[in-house]
Amino acid sequence: MNLEFSEEARAIGDQARRFLEKRDCRERARAALSGEAEPDVELWREMVAFGWIGSFIPEEYGGNGAGYEALCVIAEEIGRSLAPVPFASNILAGEIILRSGTQEQKSYWLPKIASGEMIGTLALHEAPGRISADAITLRYENGRLTGRKCPVPDGAQADFAVVVARDPDGSIVPVLAFFDETVTRTRQPTIDDSRAQAELHFDGTPGERLGSGGSGAWAELVAALDRAAVILAFEEVGGAQACLDLAVEYAKTRHAFGRPIGANQAIKHKLANVYVAVELARSNAMMGALGLLSEQGDLAVAAATARVSAIQAFIMASSESIQTHGGIGFTWEADTNLFYRRANALALGLGTESYWKERLVSGLEQRHLA
Amino acid sequence: MNLEFSEEARAIGDQARRFLEKRDCRERARAALSGEAEPDVELWREMVAFGWIGSFIPEEYGGNGAGYEALCVIAEEIGRSLAPVPFASNILAGEIILRSGTQEQKSYWLPKIASGEMIGTLALHEAPGRISADAITLRYENGRLTGRKCPVPDGAQADFAVVVARDPDGSIVPVLAFFDETVTRTRQPTIDDSRAQAELHFDGTPGERLGSGGSGAWAELVAALDRAAVILAFEEVGGAQACLDLAVEYAKTRHAFGRPIGANQAIKHKLANVYVAVELARSNAMMGALGLLSEQGDLAVAAATARVSAIQAFIMASSESIQTHGGIGFTWEADTNLFYRRANALALGLGTESYWKERLVSGLEQRHLA
Amino acid sequence: MDLEDSPEEARFRKSVRAFLDANATRRDESAEPARYYEVDEAKLGLARAWQRKKAAAGFAGIRWPKQWGGQGLSSIHEVIYQQEEARYAVPKGVFDIGLGMCIPTLLAYADDAHLERYTKPALWGDEIWCQMFSEPNAGSDLAGLTTRAVRDGADWILDGQKTWTSGAQFSDFGIVLARTDFGAPKHKGLTMFFIDMKAPGVEVRPIHQMSGASHFNEVFLSGVRVPDAQRLGEVSDGWRVAVTTLMNERLAVGEEARPDIEDIHAFLTQSDGGKAPPMAEQAVRFRFADWYVASKGVEAFRNRGLTKLSRGEMPGPELSVARIVNAEKLQQMSRYAVEMMGAGGLLLDRDNPQANNPFQLALLAAPGARIAGGTSEILRNIIAERVLGLPADTRADKDVPFREIARGAGKSPRKGETV
């Protein structure tokens, strides 16, 4: 039994943690939140330079081949640090290009992501509601995109996107497009402005169909979301752990009624429950990582399990961390405020809990049919 | 604002409580549970003699006209005392006869219930699952009933039933039938044997259609269930309150680590939560009672709200009362054991939480349509 | 059993309605639930004008004695007035603390000269009061406060920091609880004063909340000189005075949490472009039913409390129960609604069609609802001890001189603070 990351991966995690601590990411996130700064592209480039983001990209496409274990521990550290960087957007764009792109497309786009030369994103959402193919209306016709996407993660800063569109036959088609002057981009205020979202209007934007075509484009997209979900689960686990750590530290040092508030069972049991949720989420995420590593087809159930568990844990940990802090916890300047926003934003950004629960159960159904 | 029972009703409640305490009902319930006794028909007759059960039956049909306020407080005392008597079955049979019966039928059957001369019941359930007209298959043809009902509350002791059947046209029809030799009755072991349930086989049992016929029989039955649900909610509130009282008393007197266990926040907050649930349930039940009293058509939402709230409160109070007691709480001889069984049995017997939630929401929909 | 007024109550309600109909417009209850806005000068002016109208018509100071301009009526009349006023679009909130908590404390403890001076301007909206009890290190444990009042001739000198003070930025006066004896056990060394908020040494700074709102303040007191005549109650008897003040809070039975059940109902039953509304799903119906049952239960529980009030009995734990239930429900409902919007739930802009609902804001306000006015944990303790009679928590600080009690501010995640 060896359900633990390799020593190499853990060393990368330690390095990432030390680096991110030095960069004082929570202050950067707070600044971004107050509109004083855009997502921290400079910090992102520094991180890319370590090779961290390219770890899931094979060496032939400019990655360092460190693999998914490394990516998972880095995601956890990003979650813990609250770094306001275009992480999820690059992972999403990279994953779908890696899985669905032609040899040529992979050779062209992936090195740009791995080197930080360009920021990529996935332009998927249009109307509110659960992710589904039916919701896609943006047109792709004669090599050009027309329509609206909102919200697009890091949409105002990104250089290009995989745009999920519909061709004249009504088929779903992912399209690679640079953000040129035909794209009108408006940053949108959100519940977590430390991670930017934008509304994008495409007005005849030139784009190239991702991959070699065929009817499986939506299924491939969904499979790429599965893979990204495991990474995101680690980011959430990192955030949840940070919330627990903050709350425990505060509970040990804040006094009321002549003793640390952490001596009260109301606080002790609350934080024990958070601990349980975080450990289950971490454990489920590790099973997801195992799925990623094994490169088996049937990742859906493990990914969905990891993601649901991580959403629940981070939401709970961030809420209860505020509650443990009392009044100070829900002020604008409290770190707990930043984590609560991030927890809720991550829970909404890449398929919600409902989406992933449905994915989990239908994944089990397909297993039973098979 | 006067959301409180009348002084008269409260006096009847006090009388019922004193009487039931003297009769040591929990001992009787325990005896019934161990199979040492059948449901306590003798105790039931004593209670009937006070006029308590006939309180919802108009004086012209042998009731005492004390009204629903009295019935609600009596139900609460029965819940508190755990009296192993055929309460719900008689209320159900009485309500539906009162609402749907012809003048002649009311004059014949209701005095028998009010006087305790006969025990009536409602034979409704056939297959497992939520209450619905579709589930009714028992045949009523040429004045005779053929088929199976299970479980039927107090089915082995009752003298007659309103049997919900289907006529050759496929319509639902409630039928009044004595339990003669054509009815084979088998007592069924259940999760709460202090309230008996039976399987009934009807083999050409003679019966008389309840009411003057027409297509609204199922709707009338459902409306009678609404009315009975309010009464049952009070029984559940009484039980939940008893569970809370037991737990509080135990928490004050049982010592661990040199102080009463009730000094621990884990216990204090648990019981505060139970208190909140019980008070909300009692409040919702009182709004249900107001609906009963006002004799308005739109009882469905208030009744369903009362019932859902009461189910939740009694289940929670009985579970947490056991938990507060620790090991001793889940022994066969503990009163908490009796309450937990009763809470779960009452939650299943007259439409489950799901049935009543659906009734609540569809009731609101009908209101909005109206 | 009914939900009706007594004949006398009905007469009073009728007169309230007549006044409101003549002087205010009905609120559109389906529109715009509770916003989290700031009070500016213009709004303050409207609030003062409305208070003046109420005073002129005899609907201000309903429970105050007639001698000081009040109506000499009972709590149920106050509640009836509030119930009716809630249905009209009138300025709310600016005077509640002063008229409901501060002046009643003066009525109990101040001398006639002071009452002569302060009651009328408060009642007529000319002067605004605030209440300064909580401190950064004395929230749930209010009696652990460390603001210091030192005797200096006929005066006291106050030094310390208060927090969570509503309305401090526009208040003229405030009542303040301070420690006058650090050698006494913590409840025994406190004294109550009232102070001029414009006095030298009083500095008010807004607190920026997660929701974006700033309706609370920090108040810094630096060498603030207060005449001994502005002491309320005896020296070292301040805790008892504070309890009087806080008891008045329990009357706020009508406290409204929005968005509530009507809002989530509206959200769940709206259908979008021909699609079935969310409420068509059984999962949604069941979840909604839970909230409906809780919401109606709280409402009916309040009505049982009002029944007591109507009979002249003391209100019970209605407010604690409502707060516990509503705070949890608010958090659940707002998260549920936002979740249902998918990625659209991220968007906060009110002008964006994807965000035209109050749940994103509620999501950010909800954590505060579990804390403000007493954390859910403190409220459960109150129910356990005062209603159920369970033993009090073991207190490490009982009967110990205050200066010997272990104190710690907590390693705080707050910007700029070193820990």
Place this chain on the structure above:
Amino acid sequence: MDLEDSPEEARFRKSVRAFLDANATRRDESAEPARYYEVDEAKLGLARAWQRKKAAAGFAGIRWPKQWGGQGLSSIHEVIYQQEEARYAVPKGVFDIGLGMCIPTLLAYADDAHLERYTKPALWGDEIWCQMFSEPNAGSDLAGLTTRAVRDGADWILDGQKTWTSGAQFSDFGIVLARTDFGAPKHKGLTMFFIDMKAPGVEVRPIHQMSGASHFNEVFLSGVRVPDAQRLGEVSDGWRVAVTTLMNERLAVGEEARPDIEDIHAFLTQSDGGKAPPMAEQAVRFRFADWYVASKGVEAFRNRGLTKLSRGEMPGPELSVARIVNAEKLQQMSRYAVEMMGAGGLLLDRDNPQANNPFQLALLAAPGARIAGGTSEILRNIIAERVLGLPADTRADKDVPFREIARGAGKSPRKGETV
């Protein structure tokens, strides 16, 4: 990262499988989940025979030293054996406490003569051991026990009442924790003994549980004479000895709660007479997903614990976490399933087609799962204090002579007891 054995572990697992395949039949895992039955003479005979086979094949006492008939292997080997055995239809439970907790305590504290006498008969299934720690008034607060051991020459005389003793009715020996000094603080006055369960003065009475089962007992000790040689550890050092015993419990990482996720999955996906299965409903899918996530999380958390064990590290809080999560899940799942059956959920008879599932029984067993082996509250305290490092509860009984500690049995709702 993988879920595989190390090469050495794989070799061991292979040998275990070979033994089991040769000597036992595979269990039908889809059938009949955990029953709550009594052990009778016939079952006891089967259990003894199976234990004998294991001993003969070298799969008993896996962690015991070779000197006393054990295999001298590590905890991970014990776990591997248990994992494999769980898949076969073999008698379970009769020897677990004796071989896993009692004899290991003897191994740590008894002399060679006693080990010579007792280890082999235990290992070969000839003698059964039980453990007597809990008392009616010492459950969560185990160190508050009052069973008294008084020195009488070379012997001790034991008087008191033990409870929740598994297997006492068929045990030959048992370890028992008793108080030898009522003047010392409560952890300091305890001493551990082992006794002959057939000795005069030992009386065993079964406890009838709500679920109908009686696998626990009360044990009454009335003037039971025990030679001082049967003392384990020093006088007054019994608490430390008991901790050794209880530490061994933490290894039970494979503890299985049934019905679990597979059972509720089977229940929710079965379709009844052409109707869609319950799992077709979104409400059901979402609820199931919550349990699935919790179930898989516990499983993976255990696997992380096994990873530690496999590396020779100490197991962590895996057991506490699993118990908290599983107990809650069991209560939720059983109530959900029963609710779905409507009135049919009342029926308990296994032969009734309406009741052909384990959930009614689980409903009655579930409250016990939140209590037995440590209440969920105690388990949360353990996590908070030992894992998170939060302060211990304030203890009123710390450093106080035991006889001065406030004790109260609690007004109990139990039959026949006067309170």
